Amino acid sequence: MILHRRQLLTAVPAGLMLTGCDALTRNSTAKAVIGAGEQATYRWQRLVGRDGLAREFSAADISPTFKVNGTHEPTNPEWQRLSAGNFADWRLKVTGLVHRELNLTLPQLRALPQRTQITRHDCVEGWSAIGQWAGPQLAPILKAAGLRDGARYIVFLCADDYGGEASKGGLQSASRYYESVDLVDAFHPQTILAHSLNNQPLSTGHGAPLRLRVERQLGYKQAKYLMQIVVADSLAPFGGGKGGYWPDRGYEWYAGT
Amino acid sequence: MATAAPTLAPLRPDSRVVLRHHWLVRLTHWLNAIAIIILLMTGLNIFGAHPRLYWGDAGSVDQREQLWLETGASPPWRNPTGWIEIAGTRFDTTGFIGVSQSPKGTTSFVAFPDWATLPSGRDLATARTWHFFFAWVIILNGLAWLLYGLFSGRLWREILPKRRQLTRAHLWTDIVEHAKLNFPKGEAALSYEVLQRLAYAGVTLVLIPTVILTGLTMSPGMDAAWPWLDALWGGRQSARSVHFIAMSGIAGFLLLHLVLVVLSGPIRQIGAMITGRMTIGGDK
Numbered sequence: 001m002i003l004h005r006r007q008l009l010t011a012v013p014a015g016l017m018l019t020g021c022d023a024l025t026r027n028s029t030a031k032a033v034i035g036a037g038e039q040a041t042y043r044w045q046r047l048v049g050r051d052g053l054a055r056e057f058s059a060a061d062i063s064p065t066f067k068v069n070g071t072h073e074p075t076n077p078e079w080q081r082l083s084a085g086n087f088a089d090w091r092l093k094v095t096g097l098v099h100r101e102l103n104l105t106l107p108q109l110r111a112l113p114q115r116t117q118i119t120r121h122d123c124v125e126g127w128s129a130i131g132q133w134a135g136p137q138l139a140p141i142l143k144a145a146g147l148r149d150g151a152r153y154i155v156f157l158c159a160d161d162y163g164g165e166a167s168k169g170g171l172q173s174a175s176r177y178y179e180s181v182d183l184v185d186a187f188h189p190q191t192i193l194a195h196s197l198n199n200q201p202l203s204t205g206h207g208a209p210l211r212l213r214v215e216r217q218l219g220y221k222q223a224k225y226l227m228q229i230v231v232a233d234s235l236a237p238f239g240g241g242k243g244g245y246w247p248d249r250g251y252e253w254y255a256g257t
Numbered sequence: 258m259a260t261a262a263p264t265l266a267p268l269r270p271d272s273r274v275v276l277r278h279h280w281l282v283r284l285t286h287w288l289n290a291i292a293i294i295i296l297l298m299t300g301l302n303i304f305g306a307h308p309r310l311y312w313g314d315a316g317s318v319d320q321r322e323q324l325w326l327e328t329g330a331s332p333p334w335r336n337p338t339g340w341i342e343i344a345g346t347r348f349d350t351t352g353f354i355g356v357s358q359s360p361k362g363t364t365s366f367v368a369f370p371d372w373a374t375l376p377s378g379r380d381l382a383t384a385r386t387w388h389f390f391f392a393w394v395i396i397l398n399g400l401a402w403l404l405y406g407l408f409s410g411r412l413w414r415e416i417l418p419k420r421r422q423l424t425r426a427h428l429w430t431d432i433v434e435h436a437k438l439n440f441p442k443g444e445a446a447l448s449y450e451v452l453q454r455l456a457y458a459g460v461t462l463v464l465i466p467t468v469i470l471t472g473l474t475m476s477p478g479m480d481a482a483w484p485w486l487d488a489l490w491g492g493r494q495s496a497r498s499v500h501f502i503a504m505s506g507i508a509g510f511l512l513l514h515l516v517l518v519v520l521s522g523p524i525r526q527i528g529a530m531i532t533g534r535m536t537i538g539g540d541k
Binding site: 034065066124130218 | 309377389392
């Protein structure tokens with residue numbers, strides 16, 4: 001950070017200290033040290049709550065309006081075409097480190113054993129909304145595909161190009177939304193591929209036709225507009241390499257806090 | 258307590274240097290000071306991402322039934338008004354909350370001004386990462402301090418008010434002495450008076466544990482691991498509200514603490530918290 005002499009002369013000592021702190025937030029060594037906190041949190045939560053279940057609420061607790069966040073409607077022509085056809089031609093591909101690649105239709109996903117759960121959605125910004133989600137668990141789908149040796153992450157590729165983070169004071173370059181979880185969360189009983197919210201098929205804003213629910217993490221992990229699931233041994237080949245659209249932009253990959 | 262402070266070296270017959278603060282107390286004090294300031298400033302930045310507080314489990318811009326605090330800005334946009342609304346009453350806070358000047362001189366529509374937040378200006382991702390790192394620091398540091406206090410007995414000797422100090426007359430005397438800015442100088446400076454004990458016990462044993470537990474309750478991962486967290490505060494949004502209220506208490510303590518250190522002899526007080534040594538008696 002370059003300070004002009006006049007700025008230095010007029011700055012009060014406290015201001016200088018804070019400018020120093022601000023510069024420190026951009027220093028790479030400081031970033032590495034501070035980033036150790038995320039690892040500690042991830043390990044700690046796996047230690048004390050590996051199998052913990054997110055609280056499930058009653059129908060009376062459901063939020064009257066569930067706020068739509070992130071993409072409101074994908075502009076991608078392929079998704080637009082699929083949406084126009086009521087997702088009859090939509091397929092969920094399961095690929096990567098699997099024994100059998102899968103190509104699942106919505107009726108096939110609805111024919112699997114279903115899980116319905118009323119859970120609280122916690123946005124990274126601080127707000128919460130409660131909704132009832134329904135869909136098949138992710139675990140049996142992964143078992144049907146068969147994970148090969150080396151599988152460590154489940155990556156979710158989405159149809160929406162998301163661009164823009166108002167909270168950073170400007171537009172970020174648009175790029176394809178994606179997310180990923182470890183195998184503990186992937187095989188967790190409350191991790192489902194939801195096709196309905198509050199007994200209605202997912203609306204466009206909430207991620208039609210299918211979205212991920214990984215209930216012990218924040219809202220940005222709940223990837224919408226799912227197109228493909230990739231079983232991977234590394235997050236490096238995807239997006240910016242940090243395992244998700246927001247993790248590529250400085251947010252924690254493990255969003256349990 | 259004088260008996261707990263070993264005499265080191267007499268400077269003059271009537272004055273002596275005593276070990277006032279154990280090294281662990283000094284270390285945890287300064288680590289805590291750094292952690293609290295960074296947690297406060299990053300926390301104000303995080304609050305800015307959603308400057309509203311609710312009671313209960315859920316709340317958003319689309320679910321405002323249990324909203325009780327909000328900050329914002331109102332037109333005319335050429336000369337905007339910043340405000341905070343608490344329980345339905347709106348206060349004009351232009352220049353501080355809702356609308357403030359950025360260091361570049363432009364108008365900033367953030368909940369708290371750039372000078373009060375870390376990083377300055379909106380940056381939720383960085384603020385969160387720093388907040389959670391220093392959350393680990395304050396928890397581990399606080400545990401070290403608490404264990405030392407419990408095993409050394411310092412918690413009872415120095416922090417918790419003594420029963421005899423809790424009479425109405427004694428409390429009143431201490432309030433009057435503080436109001437007159439009469440601070441203990443001689444042997445009495447070796448032990449905290451009742452208001453000081455109440456303040457230190459309130460911050461270390463009530464407010465800091467409260468911000469830690471409410472902070473954990475905001476984590477969906479911790480709520481799944483320890484369901485009692487959510488039950489304790491009556492929902493995640495209530496926990497977020499209590500987190501903010503307890504933070505305000507800590508910020509108030511910090512301000513008062515700094516003012517009183519300055520008024521009661523900053524060189525002597527800060528010196529004692531750095532070196533551990535304090536000169537008692539003489540012409541002091």
